[in-house]
Amino acid sequence: MSALVIRPATRDDVAAIVALLADDPLGAAREEPDDPGTYDAAYDRVVADPGQHLVVAERDGSVVGTLQLSVIPGLSRRGATRSIIEGVRVARDERGAGLGTELITWAVEESRRLGATLVQLTSDASRTDARRFYERLGFVASHVGFKLPLGD
Amino acid sequence: MSALVIRPATRDDVAAIVALLADDPLGAAREEPDDPGTYDAAYDRVVADPGQHLVVAERDGSVVGTLQLSVIPGLSRRGATRSIIEGVRVARDERGAGLGTELITWAVEESRRLGATLVQLTSDASRTDARRFYERLGFVASHVGFKLPLGD
Numbered sequence: 001m002s003a004l005v006i007r008p009a010t011r012d013d014v015a016a017i018v019a020l021l022a023d024d025p026l027g028a029a030r031e032e033p034d035d036p037g038t039y040d041a042a043y044d045r046v047v048a049d050p051g052q053h054l055v056v057a058e059r060d061g062s063v064v065g066t067l068q069l070s071v072i073p074g075l076s077r078r079g080a081t082r083s084i085i086e087g088v089r090v091a092r093d094e095r096g097a098g099l100g101t102e103l104i105t106w107a108v109e110e111s112r113r114l115g116a117t118l119v120q121l122t123s124d125a126s127r128t129d130a131r132r133f134y135e136r137l138g139f140v141a142s143h144v145g146f147k148l149p150l151g152d
Numbered sequence: 153m154s155a156l157v158i159r160p161a162t163r164d165d166v167a168a169i170v171a172l173l174a175d176d177p178l179g180a181a182r183e184e185p186d187d188p189g190t191y192d193a194a195y196d197r198v199v200a201d202p203g204q205h206l207v208v209a210e211r212d213g214s215v216v217g218t219l220q221l222s223v224i225p226g227l228s229r230r231g232a233t234r235s236i237i238e239g240v241r242v243a244r245d246e247r248g249a250g251l252g253t254e255l256i257t258w259a260v261e262e263s264r265r266l267g268a269t270l271v272q273l274t275s276d277a278s279r280t281d282a283r284r285f286y287e288r289l290g291f292v293a294s295h296v297g298f299k300l301p302l303g304d
Contacts, residue, residue: 031229032230043227049225051201054226068227072204074204074206075173075206076173076220078187078191079190080194084224087227116302119302122296124296134298142299143276143277145296146287148272
């Protein structure tokens with residue numbers, strides 16, 4: 001396979017990122033790829049925030065993966081800055097070939113470079129392969145993740 | 153009991169916040185209250201980031217609770233902005249009296265005000281009471297939370 005590049009997402013990548021987010025058992029019901037304005041506005045909010053690092057993995061000019069890294073300073077754990085990984089997606093025809101590992105390894109190294117001493121993420125409990133995947137990369141499944149959607 | 157005020161933390165609150173963080177079965181091993189410089193520097197990083205909202209709950213001039221709210225814009229879930237609650241602590245003599253509920257209810261309303269459509273948090277799996285507490289407030293324990301500490 002040709003070389004992989006992991007780089008900051010541009011506005012021109014938004015449609016490809018949304019397609020990746022939607023091409024997923026859980027994402028299919030959550031996303032609305034036919035509403036690009038919503039995602040363009042969200043992209044603008046992301047790039048306006050220096051704590052957010054939305055990246056794509058590109059191979060042969062195509063976006064084949066994405067993730068978002070958020071850097072969060074805080075007081076707990078001796079003033080630890082932590083990073084949170086969200087929205088990890090790998091294109092269908094790249095799955096099982098190591099791109100997920102490359103993305104997470106990149107995110108961990110980038111977190112260290114940005115001053116984080118702790119990396120965290122949550123994964124839907126129904127993603128049964130994810131636990132093994134993250135544990136193999138050294139993550140510890142020590143926490144329960146709670147969500148509360150806010151209605152109108 | 154006299155009135156409770158939830159307000160942004162000032163630099164003068166840092167020692168009280170650290171005392172709350174440390175007065176906890178897990179926090180006791182993680183914090184270093186005798187090293188105020190570390191926490192003051194962390195406080196400065198927190199207040200320099202407009203996405204971070206570190207608050208204290210004050211009663212009769214004493215800090216009796218704390219939490220940190222982080223606002224994270226993103227593309228997934230139709231461009232949802234989410235908030236993350238971290239570092240929730242209630243003073244020992246206020247435990248079991250509803251302050252935790254007041255703090256989380258405040259954080260949910262503040263999240264909504266800040267434009268978030270999803271609130272999330274993780275809780276150490278060993279905190280057995282926490283699950284019931286958050287579920288009673290409407291949170292769903294749908295995720296597994298992973299952490300990776302970064303060594304030197």
